[in-house]
Amino acid sequence: MKNSNYSLVLVALICLSIFAGSVITPLRADEYRDAKKAYEQGQYDQALDLLIIKLRSDNDHKKTIELFRPVIKIVVDSHLKAAQENERKLDWGKAIEEYETLKKIRKEIASINPIEEIKIDGKKIKRPLEMPIIDIDTKLSIAINNAAEEHYLKAEVFFKKGEYETAIKEYTSAFTYSESYKDSREKTSESYYNIAQNLVSKEKYRDASKKFMSADDITGNYKNAKTLASKYEAMADEKDAQICYDKGTAFVNTDNFRDASIQFNKAVSFMPNFKDAQALATKYKTIADENDAQICYNKGKTLVNVGNFRDAVIQFNKAVSFVSNFKDAKALATKYKNMADEKDAQAHYEKGQALMNQNEFKGAEKEFLSANNYVKGYKDALLLAEKARSAMPNEAQIASAVTAALQEGIPVSWVGNLLGGSNAKLNSIKVEKIGIYNDRERYWPMQIRVIGSCLLNDPFNQGKEVSFDNIGDFILFKDDYGEWKAKMKGGMIR
Secondary structure, three states, X not given: OHHHHHHHHHHHHHHHXXXXXXXXXXXXXXXXXXXXXXXXXXXXXXXXHHHHHHHHHOOOOHHHHHHHHHHHHHHXXXXXXXXXXXXXOOOHHHHXXXXXXXXXXXXXXXXXXXXXXXXXXXXXXXXXXXXXXXOOHHHHHHHHHHHHHHHHHHHHHHHHHOOHHHHHHHHHHHHHHOOOOOOHHHHHHHHHHHHHHHHHHOOOHHHHHHHHHHHHHHHOOOOOHHHHHHHHHHHHHHHHHHHHHHHHHHHHHOOOHHHHHHHHHHHHHHOOOOOOHHHHHHHHHHHHHHHHHHHHHHHHHHHHHOOOHHHHHHHHHHHHHHOOOOXXXXXXXXXXXXXXXXXXXXXXXXXXXXXXXXXXXXXXXXXHHHHHHHOOOOOOHHHHHHHHHHOOOOHHHHHHHHHHHHHOOEOHHHHOOOOOEEEEEEEEEEEEEEOOOEOOXXXXXXXXXXXXXXXXXXXXXXXXXXXXEEEEEEEEEEOOOOOEEEEEOOOOOO
């Protein structure tokens, strides 16, 4: 018996492994298949990349090695040919790109060790696959040198013409190809230096300072570039400080004290101790604050006169934000806030009363609560809010009342039996519609959907359970003890 059980387990495991293999295998990457497809579509570089990936994990995969031989030859030959064609056209940049690609390929194939299988004297022997020799270092070096020279010669022409910005681009390309090519870096610094001197002659000291710094950055300690950069930055700061100072003075003459203060502060940002700019900035900010405070104060007074206390408060507070102890603005802000709150509380209270009279209890509750939010403890607002809330049952009270009502019996129409049902089990009670409150008889009419099951009262179907999903017309009312009750319109025979 034990052997039989063991055999069954073993078979089950084998089947499971076969099934798992059949499911997982298609999800695995198949570099050989993808490489073959790329090869057939003429995408040789992509095919080579995939073959290298495959050979890293499986270096003696026969089909991969068979495909690798022609692909590596095609790829190397095509890039060599492209490089030579670009050299013929003197397009050294593109020639370099081709040689760099070959250099990368050489590195990639050096990272793999493919093993081929051959026959010698009828015997199968495995040996390392012979790789192509990619000797392009000298050619790449020549191409780089030629590219750098090409840009250098162009730069020289622009330099002699005084077109220094364009010369800088060409010199930069030259030393980008070949670090420190000839004097390309020095010439770049000299070009920046010459541009800076030209800017100085135009009194554009800020821009001149930046160019002197660029001249120094390229070669480091170029002539006196760093010193001149500092010098003209200081002169630029002084010039800009004077411009802002003059603007500030002009604003003062037109009584625009706020903008005057801003300009004097700008002057200080360029030179902390520029003339009396700091003192003037403080002086005219104080005057501007005083003026703006008075304007806001006057607006507040005007708004009070038309009974707009809420906006008046905003203006008095603005006055205080400019000058913290301005006249009696703070006291007036507090006074009229209280008056505005009182006014708004009364408005919400009256609206709540109107809604109560219309039996709009939810809206009434909201209005009474708003009244109390403006003035805590306002009249009997909280008491009336509670009264409005209790005038309509909530979901839990509705569910409880309907459940109690249906325990007395399930309507005939719900169970399809003249004797109705009992012992109801309710799964869901949902209010579909609420009618208008009947003020005379004091009840809420509601259409309520009820889902559940019950047992039939029919003696011929004793104990038979039936389910129901119906919408019933209920009335919800309070009994003499304030508890919510429910009844169905028309009773249970409907």
